[in-house]
Amino acid sequence: MMKVKEFMITDVVTVTKETSIKRLLEILVTNKIGGVPVVDAENKLQGMITDGDVIRYLQPKGRTVYDMFTLILVSEKEDLQHKLEYAIDHHVDKIMRKKEIFTVNPNDDLEAATSIFSKYRFKKIPVVDDSNKVSGVISRGDVIRYISTKLISDK
Template identity: 30%
Template structure:
C-alpha cells in the first residue's frame, strides 16, 4: 500500500511580482509643503492650519532633509513659551524640529511600508534620493494603495 497524502489541492499562488510592483514611489506625495530651519514656529502653525496638514519636512537651501516638524512640536513650543512667559516670535523651526528623521526607500513595496508604519507609530516618512528630498509617504497614501490593490488582486 502506498502512502496517501491528506493534503488537499493547493490553491494557485498569486502572482507576487504584481503585488511587489506597488512601490512606495508610486503612491508618495511629490508636491510637498516644506519648511526651512530659519522659519518661525508661528509661520509653521499658520501653514499647517491653512494647508490642513499635521506636519512637514524641513529642508535646507539644497533641498536636503534636515528635520521634520509637526503639530506636536508646535504645541510643545506654545506650552513652554507660556510656562516660561517668553515670546514665541523668536523661536525657529530649527529649535523645535525633530532632527533625527527616519526615512523610507521609495523602492520598498507598500506592504513592507505598511508594516514599517505599524512598528514605528510614525504618521509620515520622507523619501530621499541622492541626499535630496523627493517625496513623502503617509499612512493615508498606503491606504489608497491598498484600495487600488484590492480592486486588482483581492477577490
C-alpha cells in the same frame, strides 16, 4: 512588489530651519497638513517638524514662579498664552526633530514604509533620493486609502 513611488506625494511642502514657528503654523493650517520635512537650500533633508512637536513645545507645565516678595501662581491658560507669544518668532530649528528621522527611497518596497509606520507610529515619512534630497512624502493615510480602495475594488 509595490514601491514607495507609487504612493508618495511628490508635491511636497517643506520649510527651512530659519522658518518661524508662526510661519510654520500658517503653512500647516493653509495646506491642511500635520507636518513637513525641514530642508536646506539644496532640498536635502535636515529634519522633520509636526503639529505634535509644536504642541509638545507649547505644553504648559503648571509651574509656580517666585517673585522676590510674592508667590505668583501662573494659570495654565496664561502660561500657554505667554509661551505662544514667546515662541511664535522662534525658528523651527529650535523644536524640529533631528534624530531618529526615518526615511524611505522611492524605489523601496512599500513594506519598508509600513514597517516604519507600525513600529514608530509616525504619520508621515519623508521620501529621499540617494543624495538625501526630498523627493516626496508618504503618509499613513496614503497607504490606508490604497488598501481600502484595493479591498473595495477586489470585491
